[in-house]
Amino acid sequence: xxxxxxxxxxxxxxxxxxxxxxxxxxxxxxxxxxxxxxxxxxxxxxxxxxxxxxxxxxxxxxxxxxxxxxxxxxxxxxxxxxxxxxxxxxxxxxxxxxxx
Amino acid sequence: xxxxxxxxxxxxxxxxxxxxxxxxxxxxxxxxxxxxxxxxxxxxxxxxxxxxxxxxxxxxxxxxxxxxxxxxxxxxxxxxxxxxxxxxxxxxxxxxxxxxxxxxxxxxxxxxxxxxxxxxxxxxxxxxxxxxxxxxxxxxxxxxxxxxxxxxxxxxxxxxxxxxxxxxxxxxxxxxxxxxxxxxxxxxxxxxxxxxxxxxxxxxxxxxxxxxxxxxxxxxxxxxxxxxxxxxxxxxxxxxxxxxx
Numbered sequence: 561x562x563x564x565x566x567x568x569x570x571x572x573x574x575x576x577x578x579x580x581x582x583x584x585x586x587x588x589x590x591x592x593x594x595x596x597x598x599x600x601x602x603x604x605x606x607x608x609x610x611x612x613x614x615x616x617x618x619x620x621x622x623x624x625x626x627x628x629x630x631x632x633x634x635x636x637x638x639x640x641x642x643x644x645x646x647x648x649x650x651x652x653x654x655x656x657x658x659x660x
Numbered sequence: 661x662x663x664x665x666x667x668x669x670x671x672x673x674x675x676x677x678x679x680x681x682x683x684x685x686x687x688x689x690x691x692x693x694x695x696x697x698x699x700x701x702x703x704x705x706x707x708x709x710x711x712x713x714x715x716x717x718x719x720x721x722x723x724x725x726x727x728x729x730x731x732x733x734x735x736x737x738x739x740x741x742x743x744x745x746x747x748x749x750x751x752x753x754x755x756x757x758x759x760x761x762x763x764x765x766x767x768x769x770x771x772x773x774x775x776x777x778x779x780x781x782x783x784x785x786x787x788x789x790x791x792x793x794x795x796x797x798x799x800x801x802x803x804x805x806x807x808x809x810x811x812x813x814x815x816x817x818x819x820x821x822x823x824x825x826x827x828x829x830x831x832x833x834x835x836x837x838x839x840x841x842x843x844x845x846x847x848x849x850x851x852x853x854x855x856x857x858x859x860x861x862x863x864x865x866x867x868x869x870x871x872x873x874x875x876x877x878x879x880x881x882x883x884x885x886x887x888x889x890x891x892x893x894x895x896x897x898x899x900x901x902x903x904x905x
Contacts, residue, residue, distance in 0.1 A: 579840075611836060615852030618822065622848065640701040647683065648710065648859035650821040 562588050567597035574601070576608040582616020589620050596631050599624055600658075604637035609645055621654050634658045675714040681821060682710045706860045709828050728804055732797035743791045746784045757782055758792065763809030766831050776801050776831065778809065786843055787877035793833045805866040806832025807854040814846055823851045825858040836865070839872040 563570045569592055571585055589599060599620065603609075617635070624631040633655045638646065646652045661667060664680035672678060673690030686698040691713035692705040705711035747757035763776045778801075779792035796802035802809075809831045810818075818824045837845060837853035857865070 611853040611856030612840065612849070614856055615849040618852055619848050640696075640699050641703075644701070644703050645859070648706065649825060649855045650681070651855075653821055 567595065568600060569596050569598070570600045570602065572602035572605070574603060574606050577603070577606050577613030577616065578608065578610050579612035579616075582613050582619075586616055586619050586623070589623055593623060593627050593631070596624075596627075598632050598634065600634045600636050602636040603642055604639070606639065606642055609642050614645075614649060614651060617651060617655060632656060636660060677712050677714050679709045679711065684711075706862055707829065707858055710859075725800070729798050729800060732794045732804070736791075736794040736798070739791065743781060743788065746781055746788060750783045755783065761809070762811065763831060764812050764815045764827065766807070766827050766829060775812075776809065778802070785880050787880055790833050796831075797833060801831070803830040803832045805834055805836075805861075805869050806830040807857060808832065808835045808837065808844070810846075817846075818851070822855050825855040826851060829858040829861055834869060834873040836869055839869045 563572070569589065571588070574581060574585075585601070589596075601617070601620075617633075621633045624633050634657075635646065635655050636658050637660055638657060643652075643657060646655075646657065661672060661678040662680040662682070665678045666683040666685075667678065668683075668685040670684045670687045670689060672684070673688070676689055676691055678684060678689065684694070686696055688695045688697060689711055692708075692711055693702065694705060694711060695702040750757040758779045759782055761778055761780060763778060765774065765776055776796070778796050780789050781791050782789070793802055797804060807826050807829055810826065815827060818826055835853065836857040837843070837850045840849075840853055842850045842853055857869075
């Protein structure tokens with residue numbers, strides 16, 4: 561689910577972050593990037609994250625950082641197993657992990 | 661504990677190695693086991709360059725490596741007639757059959773070593789192109805499954821720590837990127853597959869990659885009309901600026 565909250569683009573209800581869902585996130589970011597001040601990806605319901613999903617997150621981070629001085633990308637409330645994967649792959653140094 | 665590792669509010673157990681750039685926060689680490697006392701979660705470190713026991717089960721590891729090397733030699737012998745036919749086909753039309761390439765070594769644990777030379781079989785499909793690299797497995801330079809070799813210039817283009825994980829695991833004849841259909845690529849997607857593999861490599865993942873790649877390879881004829889379409893130049897082009905000799 562995609563929600564615009566002011567200048568923030570929020571994604572939520574992502575059960576699997578794989579090639580297909582990562583591509584739709586990227587498309588959404590690409591088409592809205594000009595108006596954004598932040599991107600938040602809620603992974604609280606995500607059970608599965610594979611290498612294609614990681615690639616999608618990296619692509620979004622690269623798109624965001626190249627735009628207008630850099631739009632921050634936040635991963636919100638990932639489950640411990642997902643957070644561990646983000647930390648093992650050192651992706652937490654590229655995207656901010658936020659707990660709410 | 662490596663000098664480049666970060667340990668915060670954690671306990672490192674005896675005989676435990678903490679690799680470079682590894683961050684351990686709010687955890688108890690013992691051998692490959694990591695228990696986060698804040699979140700009450702645990703994980704077994706999938707990559708030995710991150711966290712591992714100092715005294716590895718040497719005999720089991722050595723036996724597995726030896727078996728893999730012998731399997732490569734056996735596979736090379738078994739498929740030698742097909743590879744010879746492909747090479748002869750090239751030679752008969754006056755073209756080279758092999759191409760020499762140079763890869764930067766993988767550096768698990770931050771070690772550096774000499775460059776690795778390997779060959780590619782030319783004028784054939786993507787699978788058979790890698791046939792000579794079975795010899796590199798036999799020599800102990802490559803693994804069956806790992807991340808694909810990189811040239812020095814490609815390695816220099818790995819920017820973030822995430823991307824640099826590409827070189828933190830062994831070089832493989834087949835890779836996760838191959839299994840995901842991202843063959844011989846060096847884009848963001850390929851880098852993500854490589855980083856994921858470096859962090860999550862396990863026997864089951866390796867087996868799954870091998871089965872998927874071999875399955876695809878067995879259904880592809882050795883010589884196709886689309887050969888070499890994705891080849892990267894062996895010798896990297898020398899860029900000369902004005903005024904340079």
